[in-house]
Amino acid sequence: MKKVLILDFGGQYNLLVARRVRECGVYCELKSFRISMDEVRSFQPDALIFTGGPATVFEEGAPTVDAGLFSMGIPVLGICYGMQLMMHLLGGQCRKAITREYGKTELTVNTASPLFAGVPEKAVYWMSHGVEVETAAPGFTAIAHSDGCRHAAVECREKKLYGVQFHPEVVHTEYGTKILENFLYGICGFSREWTMESYVETALRECREKIGDKRVLLALSGGVDSAVAAALLQRAVGDRLTCIFVDHGLLRLNEGDEVERVMKGEFHVDVRRVNAQDLFLSKLAGVTEPERKRKIIGEEFIRVFEAEAKKIGKVDFLAQGTIYPDVVESGLGGESTVVKSHHNVGGLPDCVDFEEIIEPLRRLFKDEVRQLGLTLGLPESLVWRQPFPGPGLAIRIIGEITREKLDILRKADAIFREEMALAGLDRTANQYFAALTNMRSVGIMGDERTYDYAIALRSVQTQDFMTATWSRLPYELLDKVSGRIVGEVPHINRVLYDVTSKPPATVEWE
Structure with missing residues (x-):
């Protein structure tokens, strides 16, 4: 089975690079850039990918690799810092960017390059860099540019060496998956062997x-x-x-x-x-x-x-x-x-x-x-069970843990999960659950005054759980869940929905 070695230079999306390669049906492993040449040869990769990273390539102590990696006769794709390092080691020059680019950026690409086969000439790509390639290494040509970046992508087609300043692994890059497929299938000649x-x-x-x-x-x-x-x-x-x-x-x-x-x-x-x-x-x-x-x-x-x-x-x-x-x-x-x-x-x-x-x-x-x-x-x-912390419901109950509180939370959480499934949202939200707050408030049920607990509902969207945004659940669903919980779960008279992202909050309440 063909396999890719991904060298990690410390960027925030690096685990995502590995996920995307696996999703293409190609086996890969993520290793530190500090891996030795002997270890690389022992792994026997059929292609290399260099990830992004926070360092500045031309500063003292910046992460680097043995330039012999480019002479192994296998395709190499450098992403962001990985591209800059490739240029730096092979005779090109990098500099502080005149125009720093962060976020969605329109690029113009050379569709004649095998890296951009089947990709529109203009599209939106995700940039995140303060350093740029000033002069490409000998044998390389620019195959993409933006208004602020002349070398948004480069290639040495003869040696199958490619570099991109953008991040193809993130969803904000419109044709990122297609570009990775072009590298893995078209340039490397791989097929979907990883099943x-x-x-x-x-x-x-x-x-x-x-x-x-x-x-x-x-x-x-x-x-x-x-x-x-x-x-x-x-x-x-x-x-x-x-x-x-x-x-x-x-x-x-x-x-x-x-x-x-x-x-x-x-x-x-x-x-x-x-x-x-x-x-x-x-x-x-x-x-x-x-x-x-x-x-x-x-x-x-x-x-x-x-x-x-x-x-x-x-x-x-x-x-x-x-x-x-x-x-x-x-x-x-x-x-x-x-x-x-x-x-x-x-x-x-x-x-x-x-x-x-x-x-x-x-x-x-x-x-x-x-x-x-x-x-x-x-x-x-x-x-398809929802992610669940090791301490269980103990950290979804604010304050002291009692049998009564556990019974309350179990019933409320089950209702929320059941209604999410019925609404067809159980696979679209990355994590959702109920938490029992330590707050009690006044309510009216059956013409009588109550003084009972408030349940909080939490649902988030995330790729890696390091950051997360709260799910925009339909009001009709929240209304139904709230009605059921208050009507079916004793000692609950108020239902709240958590609209806080991570950060500043965490996914779990405790």
Whole structure:
């Protein structure tokens, strides 16, 4: 299978570049620009892509690579900083831009170039640069320009070296996907080899070769990633997989039962469910500070998992549902700034007696994990489940956690999710949920005065969850959800809709 090596120079869209290449059916991996030539050769790429980055190419200490990369005889595409670095290393010159370009910009392109085949001569592209190519490297010609940028794209067609100052990976570039396809299919000669069907066979073979006749233990959280990992491992090794499902009582309505039913009934997975709601609620009693809630839940989860694991005895592998963005965001895959730490990346827990870790989803993006789940036969209701934080409803309840509040929130959240599905918006909004505020207010129900809680509804659109905008849901839908929640859920007399983007807010309330 052909594959692309993407070198990360620290730009904000770099993980998105990898996603777009995968969406074109071509396998790729994102690595730091610091990778050595020997490591590059070991990877055996069939093409290279250099990403954008915040540095200035001609300043001291700017990220750079071995110029030998351009002599490997494989196509190279440089994006933004990647293009400037290519010019800088191959004999061109860059300078501070006379006209800085940020945002949507009209470009005129040379449609005779294979990079712009089938693209209109003029279209809107997304620019984000304060440095420009003043003189192209020998052998290169300009194939696109804007009013403020003479070298908006360059090519050395003979050596299959291309550079673009714009970002084809973002949706604001009108023909970005077409340009990437032109590079991958037309210039590199690739085809759509990266499919879930082919990945399943590869992943099963790799799991079987690594695990052999040994035993695997997986912490089943109820989320999409761990469920897909369980389904894949069960197909690979059968009854040598054991899953521990710690039900902390903070899951959504009927969620624990559904996960157990699917995993046990349909996939015949050995699931050891621990119903620990009473224990977790006792530990959370009186706690209102969000980070304290997270810490208590995390620590208690480990203790419960450890106690149950000891009943099983020694296992050879500990499996985790780590996915590719977890790896990159934790600073282990590319060069981009560490966004957040992940509980399943970068360290092995010492609470279980095992020899090695296995992460069968480590190379997949979230949308690919969902595709894999469907390919394996998991029901859509589980595969398309909304993203859910590890601490569960505890961080969607402002203030102290009680059984009554959990019951209120479960019912309200279920109504919101049901109506989003009925409206056909369950796959268009990237995340949506209900949160129980700690605010009580006066209301009137049945001619009587009430003094009850307010529920907040939250729905966002996002590509990477690092930034997000609030969803413009139809008023008719919000009206229906509000009416149902107030009418069907006890102790709620007011429904609010959160119209705050990220930043300044976060997606979750706590």
